[in-house]
Amino acid sequence: MKKLTFQGGVHPVYHKEITQDLSITPLPIPKQVTMILHQNIGAPPEPLVAVGDHVKRGQKIADTKAFVSAPLHASISGKVIALENRLSPIGKEVPALIIESDGKDTPYEGLKPYPDLGDMDAAAIRKAMREGGLVGMGGAMFPSHVKVAVPEGKSIETVIINGSECEGYLTCDHRLMLEWTDDVIYGIRALLKAAGAQRAYIGVEANKPDAIEKLREKLALLDSGEEIEVKTLAIKYPQGAEKQLLKTLTGREVPSGGLPIDVGCLVQNVGTVATLARYLRTGMPLVERVVTVSGSAVKNPGNFLVRIGTSFSYLLEHCGIMGEPKKLISGGPLMGVAQITAEVPVLKGTSGILLFDASDVPAGNARPCVRCGKCVDVCPVYLLPLYLMDYTLKGMLNRAKEYHILDCIECGSCSYICPSRRPLVQTIRLGKADVLARQRKNNNG
Amino acid sequence: MLGAVVSLSALGLIFGGLLGYAAKVFAVETDNRAEAIKELLPGANCGACGFPGCNALAEAIAKGEADICACPVGGQGVAQKVAEIMGTSVDMETTAEIAPLKARLICRGGKEECGQIAEYDGLPDCRAANMYASGGRACSYACLGFGNCERICPFGAIHMDENRLPVIDLNKCTGCRKCVEACPKGILTLLPETVGIYVACNSNAPAREVTSACKVGCIACRICEKACPFDAIHVKDNLAVIDYEKCRQCGICVKKCPRNIIIDGRIKKAQAV
Numbered sequence: 001m002k003k004l005t006f007q008g009g010v011h012p013v014y015h016k017e018i019t020q021d022l023s024i025t026p027l028p029i030p031k032q033v034t035m036i037l038h039q040n041i042g043a044p045p046e047p048l049v050a051v052g053d054h055v056k057r058g059q060k061i062a063d064t065k066a067f068v069s070a071p072l073h074a075s076i077s078g079k080v081i082a083l084e085n086r087l088s089p090i091g092k093e094v095p096a097l098i099i100e101s102d103g104k105d106t107p108y109e110g111l112k113p114y115p116d117l118g119d120m121d122a123a124a125i126r127k128a129m130r131e132g133g134l135v136g137m138g139g140a141m142f143p144s145h146v147k148v149a150v151p152e153g154k155s156i157e158t159v160i161i162n163g164s165e166c167e168g169y170l171t172c173d174h175r176l177m178l179e180w181t182d183d184v185i186y187g188i189r190a191l192l193k194a195a196g197a198q199r200a201y202i203g204v205e206a207n208k209p210d211a212i213e214k215l216r217e218k219l220a221l222l223d224s225g226e227e228i229e230v231k232t233l234a235i236k237y238p239q240g241a242e243k244q245l246l247k248t249l250t251g252r253e254v255p256s257g258g259l260p261i262d263v264g265c266l267v268q269n270v271g272t273v274a275t276l277a278r279y280l281r282t283g284m285p286l287v288e289r290v291v292t293v294s295g296s297a298v299k300n301p302g303n304f305l306v307r308i309g310t311s312f313s314y315l316l317e318h319c320g321i322m323g324e325p326k327k328l329i330s331g332g333p334l335m336g337v338a339q340i341t342a343e344v345p346v347l348k349g350t351s352g353i354l355l356f357d358a359s360d361v362p363a364g365n366a367r368p369c370v371r372c373g374k375c376v377d378v379c380p381v382y383l384l385p386l387y388l389m390d391y392t393l394k395g396m397l398n399r400a401k402e403y404h405i406l407d408c409i410e411c412g413s414c415s416y417i418c419p420s421r422r423p424l425v426q427t428i429r430l431g432k433a434d435v436l437a438r439q440r441k442n443n444n445g
Numbered sequence: 446m447l448g449a450v451v452s453l454s455a456l457g458l459i460f461g462g463l464l465g466y467a468a469k470v471f472a473v474e475t476d477n478r479a480e481a482i483k484e485l486l487p488g489a490n491c492g493a494c495g496f497p498g499c500n501a502l503a504e505a506i507a508k509g510e511a512d513i514c515a516c517p518v519g520g521q522g523v524a525q526k527v528a529e530i531m532g533t534s535v536d537m538e539t540t541a542e543i544a545p546l547k548a549r550l551i552c553r554g555g556k557e558e559c560g561q562i563a564e565y566d567g568l569p570d571c572r573a574a575n576m577y578a579s580g581g582r583a584c585s586y587a588c589l590g591f592g593n594c595e596r597i598c599p600f601g602a603i604h605m606d607e608n609r610l611p612v613i614d615l616n617k618c619t620g621c622r623k624c625v626e627a628c629p630k631g632i633l634t635l636l637p638e639t640v641g642i643y644v645a646c647n648s649n650a651p652a653r654e655v656t657s658a659c660k661v662g663c664i665a666c667r668i669c670e671k672a673c674p675f676d677a678i679h680v681k682d683n684l685a686v687i688d689y690e691k692c693r694q695c696g697i698c699v700k701k702c703p704r705n706i707i708i709d710g711r712i713k714k715a716q717a718v
Contacts, residue, residue, distance in 0.1 A: 091577040093585065340563035340581045363566075426568045433572070 003206055005234035006244045008380035010413045012168050012237055012334065016207065018294050019171045019301050024179055026305040027318060029105055033075050033309030034345035035061060035097045036088045040135045041142045042068030047097055053080050056108040058284050060133075061097055070143040071133045074099055075287040075307040077106040089312075089330035089344045091337060096345070099309070111283035117189055122148075125194035125280075132279035133286045133348075138162060138173075138240070138269035139331055141349040144276070147266055148194045156266045159192055159200040160249055163270035164233055164240035166205060167332025170352045172290040173270050175303045177204070177211040180274045181218050183281075185228070187273030190280055192226050195266050200228045201249045202270070207235050237334060238411040242267045244380050256407050271351075286348060291315065295354040297325040306346050312353050313342035323357040334412045367420040375414035375424055381407050385414035385424045392431030401435050408432060478530050479507035485526050487518050491599040493621035506531065518619035520545055545638040546620030548602075548613050552632040553645045553706060554587040555608030559659040575629040583658035586648040588632055594624035615710075641711025642687065642694050646704075649682045661706050669698040669707060678707075 038044035043066035049055055055074040063071035078101040086096040114120060114128055129145040136142040150156055161184075165173040177184055188200050204212050215230045222228065231249055233239050243254045245267060252263040260267050275286055287308055294301040299320030306315065312328065329336040330350055346353075375385035383404060391400035405428060414424040483503035490498035494515045496505055505511035506527060513531055514524040521535070528535045563581035567573055571593040574580025580589050590609030602617035603624060611624075611633075625633045632647045646663040648655055655662035665683045677691035678698055685698075685707070699709045 087578060337577065338567075340578045423568050426573060429576075430568070430570065430573055 003232055003234040004203075004248045005236055005239065006248045006380055008378050008382070008413065009236040009238060009244075010378050010416050011235070012416060014168045014207065014235075015294070016169065016171050016174070018169065019292055019303055020174055020208075022171075022175075022302045024172075024175050024290055024303045024305050027307070027310065027315065029076055029101060029103075029307060030310045030314045031101050032081075032311075033099050033101070033307060034086050034311065035072060035075065035099060035309045036086065036345060036347060037062050037072060037095050037097065039072055039141055039308075039348045040068075040070040041140060042066060042070070042146070044095075045069055045072055047083060047095075049080050049097070051080050051083055054078070054102075055080060055099060056106045058111050058287055059108040060285075067149075068143055068146050070130060070135050070145075071285075073133050073285040073287050074108075075309050076101045077104055078102040087341065087344050089337060089339060089347060089350060091340075107284065111285075113283045114280045117186075117193060117280075120193070122194050122196055125190050128280060129194065129276060131285070132276065134272060134276055134279070135286070135348050136269055137271035137275060137289060137349060137351070139335065139349045139351055141347065144268065144272055147261075147268065148191070150195070150261065154261055155264060156195040156197045156261065157199065157264040158250055158266075159188065159195055159197050160246055160260075160265055160267045161188055161191075161200060161202040161270050161273060162240050162242070162245055162267055163202050163204040163208075163211070164245060165208070166235075166237045166240040167334055167336075167352075168237075169294045169354055170292045170332050171294075172292045172303055172351050174208045174211055176271055176274055176290050177208070178214055180278075181214050183274040183277040184215070184270055185218055185222065185277075186281070187275070187277035188228055189224060189226055190276055191266075191268060191273055192228075197266070198227055200226065202228065202230045203233050203239075203245050203249055204230060205233045205235050205239055237413065238380055238409070241380065241409050241411055243409065256404060289346070289348060289350070291346060291350055292352040293319050293355075294352065295329075295356045296360045297321055297323050297355040297357040308348055309345045311342065312339065312344050312346070315346070315353055316342055316355060321355065325355050326358045326361045327356045329354040329356070334416065335410070362421075364421055366422045369422060370420055372419060374417045374419065378413040378417045380411060380413065381409055383408055385428060386422075388431060389422065389424050389427045392427050392434065395434075397431070397435050397438055400431050405431050405435055476504070476507045479504045481530050482506050482527055485519070485523055485530075486516055487523075487619070489518065489599040489619075489621075491518060491619070491621040491623060493517050493619075493623070517546070518621050546635040547615050547618045547638050548620065548624050548633050549636050549643055549645075549710065550588070550611055550613060550632060551634055551643065551645050551647050552586070552588045552630070553610070553661040554582075554584055554659045555606070555610040556590065557608050558661045559584050559587045571627075572629045579630075584648055584650070584655070584662060586630065586632070586646075586650065587659065589630060593627045593629075594633060597623045597627040599623060640689060640692075640694070642692065642696065642699060642707065642709055644678075644685045644687060644706060645708045646684065646706045649684055651683055655683075661704055663706055664704060666703060668701050668703060672697050672701040 043064050045062040045064040047062045049061050056077040059074045060071050061074050078099045081100045082098040085093040088094050126145050126148055134144040163177055212230055219228055246260055246265050247253050288305055291306045292303050299322045328339040388405050408428050412425045486499040488499050494502045496502040513527045516523055524535050560583045561581045562583055565580040569591050571589040571591045574589045579585045592605040594611050595603045595605050600617050602614045603611045606612050620635055648662045652664040655664050663684050665680045667680050669678045669685050675691050675693050677688045696709050698707045
């Protein structure tokens with residue numbers, strides 16, 4: 001069968017074999033967790049507990065009235081010992097609640113499983129999604145309930161479940177599709193109901209044949225009437241980028257500056273739907289997630305079920321370090337963020353922790369552009385990265401905007417492919433910030 | 446041969462006459478004053494006046510849309526000459542206020558004094574480094590050292606030294622504000638030329654963090670506060686702040702500061718232009 005894909009993209013070495021056969025292992029509960037308050041892309045929630053309070057696992061510790069936001073729940077039971085600024089893996093110091101474990105891991109009493117899907121209406125599921133603190137667990141941390149709140153005049157026909165996991169090294173979604181298959185399917189059914197849609201596609205890259213088979217097996221047994229189909233995708237980066245996946249599976253292109261809802265679709269990460277199912281079935285909100293720890297400097301790599309707020313150093317200590325570690329990355333090797341210290345906590349969107357030694361950290365300086373046009377060939381959004389970089393460096397922001405710099409998804413394919421090692425995506429990211437800053441300035445006066 | 450010369454000459458005369466006529470009839474009226482003012486302005490097109498370059502400012506002044514003192518770089522000298530052209534006079538009182546501002550660096554944490562927690566091999570640009578945990582600098586308020594200020598300065602007044610700190614040539618600095626806006630850390634500030642004493646640290650971090658990160662950070666010890674005879678310096682939010690309304694520039698705090706971060710950068714008479 002012909003594998004589905006999109007135009008552009010690159011083929012990095014995946015190295016998924018390191019962890020793809022290692023099942024999800026629960027990590028021992030750490031002595032202390034750092035709950036970064038702002039773990040969603042919307043409004044920052046306000047703390048609901050004070051320093052000195054005793055909290056239990058699953059207890060809501062921060063929330064806000066703003067619609068585009070998600071609450072935060074304590075991931076362990078224990079005492080709140082501080083509310084202070086801590087470094088987040090995003091690279092900024094932000095307010096966080098520090099909870100010291102009491103070692104008992106007592107669940108919060110108020111948590112009850114939700115009734116079966118048949119007994120819940122769409123609004124109830126949407127409300128549950130917010131209450132459970134669900135955000136996009138692929139990395140963007142976009143509040144999930146906002147995506148299913150369909151604006152007037154629009155509707156969702158197709159729900160797309162992102163199981164492509166196109167970044168190298170990461171295998172958390174792969175393992176989760178294999179081991180939590182029932183949860184994934186239950187979550188998709190809940191999502192379909194919340195969105196008022198009938199059809200769902202699960203997009204999985206062809207390098208996970210076992211997961212595809214398992215999902216198909218379980219879906220064949222499904223008799224509840226929803227139309228859920230697993231689609232095999234070509235192995236290519238960035239296959240799992242929202243708009244690229246959507247185009248691959250439906251043939252529809254999201255307009256410049258638009259959202260999937262503009263073409264009647266909803267894209268959700270497979271980890272998010274599995275967590276939604278677990279929340280509905282047990283009542284325990286998003287307090288833990290699967291994290292892949294891998295890389296050339298990790299002694300015992302693996303896929304771990306980790307409490308939110310666990311520090312990277314605790315995880316790395318558990319896995320062991322070998323050789324001379326040179327670079328620590330939160331997320332995948334292409335879109336992840338390099339860290340200056342391991343004393344940063346796992347967020348709801350932390351899919352992987354990668355530690356590399358010097359052999360995997362390339363050295364060398366950027367050389368002049370040779371106009372080979374490779375970056376243009378691989379750009380999945382059909383942009384001209386070489387010109388966008390030049391315009392940014394020369395301060396020609398109007399030109400950059402005209403060339404759709406704001407449509408860049410920052411996948412980094414251009415920097416990956418560049419034979420002159422030019423920092424294309426890095427510069428374009430600055431250019432985007434400049435263009436947005438100028439827009440704001442013009443709008444304000 | 447002769448025919449060709451005659452016909453070409455005739456054509457030349459006809460076209461010359463037409464062009465001369467057109468130049469008279471369709472002449473665009475220009476304001477000579479704008480031209481003259483343009484000659485006076487510094488010509489750096491820095492944009493500090495709010496107009497897109499010196500030409501635009503000159504036209505705006507000639508039309509009466511901009512103040513004759515609008516060029517902060519030219520200062521009083523230029524304002525006076527512009528006033529002569531425009532046939533008005535400059536109020537010396539008000540122009541005294543636009544009198545020279547100079548950029549000052551309020552950080553002394555170069556690579557010698559303030560270390561790196563992690564190596565930064567990203568884009569050599571201050572804003573890029575600032576996006577990711579201050580590019581691994583030990584102090585999150587410190588100069589990032591990639592010289593965005595050096596690159597943006599239209600007057601060549603800033604250069605990065607070996608310690609990766611910008612050095613400002615006060616004789617060349619015109620106070621155009623470009624570097625101040627370009628610095629993502631906000632550690633370049635404009636002070637009047639006459640003010641030479643300033644605190645060269647911008648860190649609001651508590652003393653414990655400052656001492657572990659930097660050799661020349663303010664530790665909020667309050668010695669300056671106690672030493673000041675005019676009650677002009679106070680520690681606010683872990684950082685000494687000078688109240689220039691009260692400061693008499695006696696220089697006692699400069700001598701007393703145990704971290705040597707209050708600087709006497711007064712321009713010596715001989716140096717001043």
